Amino acid sequence: MSGGGGNSNVAENADPNSVVSGWVYDCGYRGTLDIVYGCVVVLVAAIWTVVHLNVPAGGESDSRIFWRRARWGLVSVTAPDFLTLVAAAQWDSAKKSVRQMKELTNSQSWSIVHAFYANGGGFVLETPDLEAFPINATSVHYLVSRGYIPLPAITREEIWDKSKADVFAKGLALLQSAWIFIQAIARTSQKLPLSPLELFTLAFVISTVMSYFFWWRKPQHVGTPTVLRCETTMSRIRADAGYPDDVLWTDTPMDFVEKSTQHWKRRSVFQNYDLERGARKMEVTELELPQWNGNQGPESLRLDTASSSIFEEPRPLWFGQRGTDEKALISPLSSRASTLVVSPKTDGKETTDDNKPETAQNEKTGNIITEIQVDTTNNKKTGAAENEEDDAITRIEEETTTNPPHTTTHTVTTWTQTPARRIPDDSIMAVRLPTKMVVLLLVPSLIHSSIHLAGWNHEFPTQAEQTMWRIAVVMLAAMSSISVGAVRVMGLLGYQGRYNLLWAWVNANADPRRSKVWDVVLGTSTFLLILARLFLIIEVCVSLRQLPAKAYVEVDWTNYIPHI
Incomplete structure (x- = not known):
């Protein structure tokens, strides 16, 4: 049977194999709009309440x-398993933070709410030599354990008061999810088919139950962080840990603590996306300096116009590296800048060090390029630097009387960097979750795939669509098991390849000497998983153009009411 009007009474008495094409209006029973509206409301409510993002950067607009x-x-819609994995990793990290802080302070004042709040960017550290930047629970533990700051005095109630997590909204979303689950059971018991959109919605709400569980005590929609003031300079903190200023950081100066616990990192193409990084600025000015030709004149100021030098933006180092063998390293603290004096022609490379003024010998010409250090905080020089400057001035005065120089314009390049303004929402990813938690992740994933399998014999508009649906749901179940289970097993076996999560995140500790065979296998499984999900999403929408007649018949709830 076909037609846009679709009489529901006819649909109720029609042959189960008959179908209705086009838009079906409400004629006392449910129509196409009822199916779409009921599913969309459940999906929107679940998505809005289940996603718990970190604290935004100061000054971010509401639209951003x-x-x-x-x-x-x-x-969450395209990869609900991944969202649950992120929630589980954050929950596991928060639980570990509570145990570590309790061992350190023997205090009950640091709860899982505090740990979630810290890992979400709720605490920002303010030091005398650097503007405030967010730190996670690992950094809080490090600073407290070494006496740089006291244990944050904010209470759990105060944190929850800053949170805009609406328990009522979450409860309502869960009730809506329970209702569609009950409705699905009732329709199945009365042999009434579910539309593919309803199957998709049911699978989604089942897979998000674990996300609700892991994120239930994470503060939500926090607008402003809590400032932790530290009297010790960040330079001193890093130096005490063995990380002087010539060792760069990527996001914040506390990378040496925080990145040591990170197992996953973004691919380079996504590295800077929506991270609210601090600015790394370059300022180029011109400076006139005296210059002598040949080997005459003070050695400290001899420059050769034929020499070639270029200074590029310093590259950040990963957390475990030192800068002793690295070129062009500067202090990244925003209170300082490294000023480089370079010759006009640029086709080579030189180095600079923010804290140790020195000269670099040009291997080709034997000439010296002088580096001038600038402290933008107070413009004061150290005693040693001041003595060296006085000696240089004396030599210049003596030699310029016999060998007058000419002036040449040179380029001065200054680099400055400020820390990231917020902690990215994917900063904490699963490393080696406990076996029980892996089971909690795997079971909803398998249930999610099994629900789609319930549409195996569904009457799709074409035979090709039915075949593709069957292939997609089998692929979804198989690839989900591989993505969750295989990565877990390989990690336990010590595999250190460059396996990935959804192609966007890769193993940060990958060993390049490892065989890439398993990386190709896991990469292929990820591609097939994404492909299967995209097909299911498209099919649940286009299948609404033609549904079985029985799909429009409502459940007869009177059958479940006891009566005489």
Whole structure:
């Protein structure tokens, strides 16, 4: 049977194999709009309440925050297993933080709410030599254990008061999810088919139950962080840990603590996306300096116009590296800048060090390029630097009387960097979760795939679509098991390859000498998983153009009411 009107009474008495094409209006029973509206309301409510993002950067617009939430909502629809994995990793990290802080202070004042709040960017550290930047629970533990700051005095109630997590909204979303689950059971018992859109919605709400569980005590929609003031300079903190200023950081000066616990990192193409990094600025000015030809004149100021030098933006180092063998390293603290004096022609490379003024010997010409150090905080020089400057001035005065120089314009390049303004929402990813937690992740994933398998014999508009649906749901179940289970097993066996998560995140500790065979296998499984999900999403929408007649018949709830 076909037609846009679709009489529901006819649909109720029609042959089970008959179908209705086009838009079906409400004629006392449910129509196409009822199916779409009921599913969309459940999906939107679940997405809005299940996603718990980190604290935004100061001054971020509402539209930017909204689109960030929309992107993560899209991730939750297309890859609900991944969202649950992120939630589980954050929950596991928060539990570890509570245990570590309790061992350190023997205090009950640091709860899982505090740990979630810290890992979400709720605490920002303010030091005398650097503007405030967010730190996670690992950094808080490090600073407290070494006496740089006291244990944050904010209470769990105060944190929860800053949170805008609406328990009522979450409860309502869960009730809506329970209702569609009950409705699905009732329709199955009365042999009434579910539309593919309803199957998709049911599978989604089942897979998000674990995300609700892991994120239930994470503060949500926090707008402003808590400032932790530290009297010790960040330079001193890093130096005490064995990381002087000539060792760069990527996001914040506490990378040497925080990145040591990170197992996953973004691919380079996504590295700077929506991270609210601090600015790394370059300022280029011109400076006139005296210059002598040949080997005459003070050695400290001899420059050769034929020599070639270029200074590029310093490259950040990973957390475990030192800068002793690295070129062009500077102090990244925003209170300082490294000023480089270079010759006009640029085709080579030189080095600079923010804290140790020195000269670099040009291997080709034997001439010296002088580096001038500038402290933008107070413009004061150290005693040693001041003595060296006085000696240089004396030599210049003596030699310029017999060998007058001419002036040449040279380029001065100054680099400065400030820390990241927020902690990215994917900063904490699963490393080696406990076996029980892996089971909690795997079971909802398998249930999610099994629900789609319930549409195995569904009457799709074409035979090709039915065949593709069957292939997609089998592929979804198989690839989900590989993505969760195989990565877990390989990690336990010590595999250190460059396996990935959804192609966007890769193993940060990958060993390049390892065989890439398993990386190709896991990469292929990820591709097939994404392909299967995208097909299911498209099919649940286009299948609404033609559904079985029985799909429009409502459940007869009177059958479940006891009566005489």
